[in-house]
Amino acid sequence: MIDSRALPSFDWPKLEPGWVWLCGAGPGDPGLLTLHALNALKQADVVVYDALVAPQILDWAPQAIHEYAGKRGGKPSAKQQDISLRLVELAQQGKRVLRLKGGDPFVFGRGGEEAQTLVQHGIPIRIIPGISAGIGGLAYAGIPVTHRDVNQSVVFVTGHDQTGETPQAVNWRALAQGAQVLVIYMGMKHAGRIAAELLAGGRSPDEPCAVVCQATTPDQHVLETTLGALENDIEINGLKPPAILCVGRAVLLRQVLDWQSMMAGDAPRDLDPLGRGRPAEMP
Known part of the structure; x- marks a missing residue:
């Protein structure tokens, strides 16, 4: 098992009290998390996470409070306004806040809305991109x-x-x-x-x-x-x-x-599915 507390040598940014980092957790596989995201998980006091964030990722922030703020179509969900204002509230309490969103926070993830709310309330932010689904x-x-x-x-x-x-x-x-x-x-x-x-x-x-x-x-x-x-x-x-x-x-x-x-041992179904009639390396 990889020790999630270990990070390679680098001048990693510090998550300061009163800050909110909006971070992409990737499409699902915890291994697709970025190192900046792992660094944030190690420092956060509170992780406010979405429905599609893998549970194993939350395990990498055992010191933090985990708050669910997932939104799923057709299911009871927190209102977006309430989620945004909750981030403001936590930051104003001096918490180190990590807002963890599935995929990339700025790709159909409402990250732009949340970030704008935070800035309008004077909360400093950092954006950590993620791999979009x-x-x-x-x-x-x-x-x-x-x-x-x-x-x-x-x-x-x-x-x-x-x-x-x-x-x-x-x-x-x-x-x-x-x-x-x-x-x-x-x-x-x-x-x-x-x-x-x-x-x-x-x-x-x-x-x-x-x-x-x-x-x-x-x-x-x-x-x-x-x-x-x-x-x-x-x-x-x-x-x-x-x-x-x-x-x-x-x-x-x-x-x-x-x-x-x-x-898993299966052979490719078709080596030339586009019907080019020549090897892939040939123009």
Whole structure:
């Protein structure tokens, strides 16, 4: 077992009383935590954590009080205003506060809102980025969000807005035409509606899609399907959030890059899933 108290030699920043550090905990696997995050865990008086933070990570801050502030769609959750003001309150008490959020705090994590509230109340902050599920979670599934033979752009979008509905501000039909690879956070609830909008915008029903549930955890499950079959396959397989949806030909690369299956002894399903007809190192 790795001693989580040990850190390599470096001029590590000090978490001072009255400060709040907003930190990304990564997509799930505790090993994807950054060293700055581990340094913060060692110093915090209070860790205010989200629903998707792995319990093992909290074990690395045994000296701290652990306060749950998770928000999950469709379940009773603390109000965002209350969470933000609680951070202010703890800092004003002179606590060393670590706000630990799943993924990256500034990627669909409301970290910007909380940080702004803190600054408006005169609370000093530090931002510690984390690995976002839309990148790290897909990588664990063997899906690269960029690949020269597939895309020169990738779009990250949330599947619901503040009301819990599909974002009206997102022009899904325009994305259907302009997004080579589309990565959708929190899209399970409205997957059918999103797929219908993308199809109406001209996307092919045969477009490769993947749903990665519980990304990077031992319970990770990956569904490979098509845009036309997405809603039905999610229902048939009984998939539940948290999940990342990916739309685009990058999904095909899982046939050769499913490294977890290969670790378990399985052979790649297709060494040339893009049909290039030549080795990957050749232009």
